[in-house]
Amino acid sequence: MSKGTKGKLSLAGLSLMIFTTVYGFGNIPVAFYQMGYGAIPWYLIGAILFFLPFAFMVTEMGSAFKNEKGGIYSWMEEAVNPTFAFIGTFMWYASYVIWMVTVANKILIPLVNLIFGSSSHMPSPLWISIAGIAWMAIVTFMVSKGVDTIKKFTSIAGIAVLSLNVVLILGALLVLVLNGHTATPIHWSSFVISPNPTFDGSATSFIAFLVFAIFAYGGVESIAGLVDQTENPEKNFPRGIVISALIISIGYSIAILSVGFFTNYNDWLPAIKDGSMNLGTVPYLLIQHLGEQVGMALHLSSSATSLLGAIFARYIGFSMLLAYMGAFFTLTYSPIKQIITGTPKKLWPGRIGELDEAGMPKFAMWIQFFIVTLIIVLNFLTSQGGASQFFLVLTNMANVSMTLPYVLIVIAYWYFKRNDKITKPVVFFKSKAIINFLTTLVLFVVLAANFFTIIQPLVQHSPTAATDVLSMIAGPVVFGLIAYLMMRAYIKKK
Secondary structure, eight states: OOTTTTTOBOHHHHHHHHHHHHOOTTHHHHHHHHHGGGHHHHHHHHIIIIIHHHHHHHHHHHHHTTTOTTTHHHHHHHHTOHHHHHHHHHHHHHHHHHHHHHHHTTTHHHHHHHHHSSSTTOOOHHHHHHHHHHHHHHHHHHHTTOHHHHHHHHHHHHHHHHHHHHHHHHHHHHHHHHHSSOSSOOOGGGGTSOSSTTSOSOHHHHHHHHHHHHHHTTTGGGGGGGGGGBSSHHHHHHHHHHHHHHHHHHHHHHHHHHHHHHOOHHHHHHHHHHTSSOTTTHHHHHHHHHHHHHHHHTTOOHHHHHHHHHHHHHHHHHHHHHHHHHHHHHHTTHHHHHHHHHSOGGGSOTTTTOOOTTSOOHHHHHHHHHHHHHHHHHHHHHOOSHHHHHHHHHHHHHHHHHHHHHHHHHHHHHHHHHOTTSOOSOOSOOOHHHHHHHHHHHHHHHHHHHHHHHHHHHHTTOTTHHHHHHHHHHHHHHHHHHHHHHHHHHHHHO
16 A cells, blocks of 8 residues: 555445445335335435436535535535525535434434333323423533534444344344245335325325435435545545445345335234324334344244333334434534534624634534424424324425435536536546436436425325425525525625
8 A cells, every 4th residue: 555545445445434424224114114115116216316426426526625614515606606505505504403303303212112112102292392302402512512522422323323224134034034924025016006005106106205215315415525535536436436326225125125024014004094103103113023023933922022022122212312312413513513614704693603612613503402492393383193293294394405405516516517617636427418417317306306295295185285395395495595695694794
């Protein structure tokens, strides 16, 4: 190894880094809950039509602006203009605010599983909201003390999530071998028809699911910073992206297929219809069910089987609690610090743009806490369908908010490629025809998926359609408008 490559990522190391950044255990039970085996083709489509081209795009921009502190703000500012960049970055930051709302409202679920060994003791949405606000207050207080607190949890969280995937697949294979057949039968039609009554077979419902597939590949924009840390990036980076895309998409497919080895979807339907199983509780109920099925396959007694299910439930409760802590301790400060340090200080009113002596945006983080609290309260007041509807609205809010900023990044990439003044050390796409095709393709996929997700409640004549649609639209629109007005005020000051 030469001095120039010492300490840099190899092809295998790069592929592993991308995998751990993008792959998420929670996407697997949600996918099976929504579509059964039918989720697998959509996850593969998401990898081909979104993950691969988008990863190459952000890698080109990331390599060109690798010395800039502002991340995606710097990309879009240089490629388009400051107003466009700030709106895109602010919406990107807003998606993490919605993520905090979503996950804070789910924090009681792993705790309940850890304590009781079951998800059947879930409290009402009121107590879920109160616990979410309390969790945000505790995390904000602890993170504001400094980065050392954050580092202690991130590595532990990564190990916990990886272990869940191993337990799921190995446990499912054990049940399959001992039983000799899959719990949910596999037919060719299983991959094109959803057993979930929510997905009525219409094109709208199926395309709407694509936003879940895109969301499963979220975070890919963060890999752009790895370009200059990779050995022979012109050769290894595109290979690493392709290899990791294959591993991630096949990993998702195998994991979703594995769920059907020990879960009969028809047994789930009553729980889905009466709301006792929802997008918030399905990962926990799934792993508890895996433990019970392992016990039954081993011909254990009824009490021993129930005990094994409770042990598995406590295990996922503990693992997901660690995972949430690791994610929260990073995302409570990292996005807000990036947007503050990357943008002009005078853009922020009052003390919001200030960092304390430890380099933490402490004041801004408490403003962030109050915003998250306000959204939690408003969401509780407008969700009238119980816990199941409550978690559905939150999940849709997170998916739409986190995928819309990709639209602005792709538009910025098109301008970036047309600007010959920008030095581009890494270039994957040279042909204008290919650039136009890929940008149009990714834009269409993301916009179509979000559009059909938003209108799906209206098409299905859901009794809470108005609330669902409003909750998905309101966040991005409000945050985009706030960003525009802030930039206008800043320009006037200058």
